[in-house]
Amino acid sequence: MATNQKTILSFKEKSVGICRDLPTVMVGERINPTGRKVVLKALQEGDFEIVRQDAIRQVEVGARVLDVNAGVPGADEAALLSQVMQEVMSVVDVPLCIDTANPQALEAALKLYEGKALINSVNGEEKSLNTILPLAKEHGAAVIALCMDDEGIPATPELRLKVAEKIIERAASQGIPLEDIVIDPLAMTMGADHTSGITTLKTIELIVAEFGVNITMGASNVSFGMPDRKYINATYMAMAIQAGLTCPITNPLTLEINNAVLAADLSMGRDEYGMRWIKAFRKRKKAAAK
Numbered sequence: 001m002a003t004n005q006k007t008i009l010s011f012k013e014k015s016v017g018i019c020r021d022l023p024t025v026m027v028g029e030r031i032n033p034t035g036r037k038v039v040l041k042a043l044q045e046g047d048f049e050i051v052r053q054d055a056i057r058q059v060e061v062g063a064r065v066l067d068v069n070a071g072v073p074g075a076d077e078a079a080l081l082s083q084v085m086q087e088v089m090s091v092v093d094v095p096l097c098i099d100t101a102n103p104q105a106l107e108a109a110l111k112l113y114e115g116k117a118l119i120n121s122v123n124g125e126e127k128s129l130n131t132i133l134p135l136a137k138e139h140g141a142a143v144i145a146l147c148m149d150d151e152g153i154p155a156t157p158e159l160r161l162k163v164a165e166k167i168i169e170r171a172a173s174q175g176i177p178l179e180d181i182v183i184d185p186l187a188m189t190m191g192a193d194h195t196s197g198i199t200t201l202k203t204i205e206l207i208v209a210e211f212g213v214n215i216t217m218g219a220s221n222v223s224f225g226m227p228d229r230k231y232i233n234a235t236y237m238a239m240a241i242q243a244g245l246t247c248p249i250t251n252p253l254t255l256e257i258n259n260a261v262l263a264a265d266l267s268m269g270r271d272e273y274g275m276r277w278i279k280a281f282r283k284r285k286k287a288a289a290k
């Protein structure tokens with residue numbers, strides 16, 4: 001078994017460690033116009049109040065990193081992503097996961113960020129490897145590597161492992177250490193293919209056994225198109241944490257998911273005396289009494 005890597009992200013003086021020996025790090029997904037029409041509309045209108053509120057609320061309920069995505073069709077993404085980040089950084093002090101497919105926007109974002117960010121993402125395509133890895137190296141950022149390449153998303157865990165291996169090797173050749181690579185095995189909807197959930201879980205297990213790296217994923221993807229999604233998401237979250245997931249990109253405001261993460265950590269022996277579970281319970285009770 002490979003040793004558990006520890007990825008350390010930071011924002012100014014604050015740092016967050018991601019490791020299978022530590023509690024799961026929830027990466028808040030909500031600052032994203034792609035999945036959320038209200039955010040899209042607000043950003044198109046230059047209204048950042050919803051972004052600031054989403055930042056504050058996600059951190060309040062336990063997100064320790066925030067994903068920031070400003071992919072608005074037709075907009076100047078470099079300018080918009082920078083502005084969204086400034087708004088977020090004005091209200092919370094957590095590390096950011098910079099979610100963009102646009103290298104110019106990524107570069108602008110990395111320039112203004114103070115600390116060690118998480119880049120979301122690089123993949124196995126030559127074009128991606130050649131543009132994103134040098135930016136990660138230059139800015140000392142950690143980077144999410146998607147298990148896909150020019151040929152798309154491999155169907156089997158073994159083939160996804162191969163893509164992960166290729167990206168890890170390329171990163172190493174450029175001086176990016178293993179601990180700064182976070183692998184995304186790719187969670188796909190089980191509504192379209194009922195075996196996609198188990199494929200992703202097996203991919204996590206293979207990659208963790210081989211490299212010991214940290215694992216992320218858009219954990220709610222698995223339930224797209226299904227009714228009562230929160231129960232599927234919560235159950236799948238717990239199973240993926242058992243398999244080796246360490247920093248899910250998820251909605252921490254969904255109680256079922258948030259509790260699944262805390263209960264999984266307790267079950268994995270990562271919550272000494274159950275204090276994190278109890279604290280979260282007390283916090284909810286206090287909030288409800290208000």
Ligand code: THG
Pocket residue numbers: 029030032035036037038099120121144184186187216217218219220221249
């Ligand atoms: N891997 C990596 N990054 C990712 C993803 C991934 N970034 C984007 C995405 N997938 C994860 N982020 C989101 C953000 C928001 C929503 C879902 C995933 C979302 N969706 C609601 C829904 O599910 O219908 C929309 C409802 C609403 O408007 O609130 O909010 O896989 N590396």
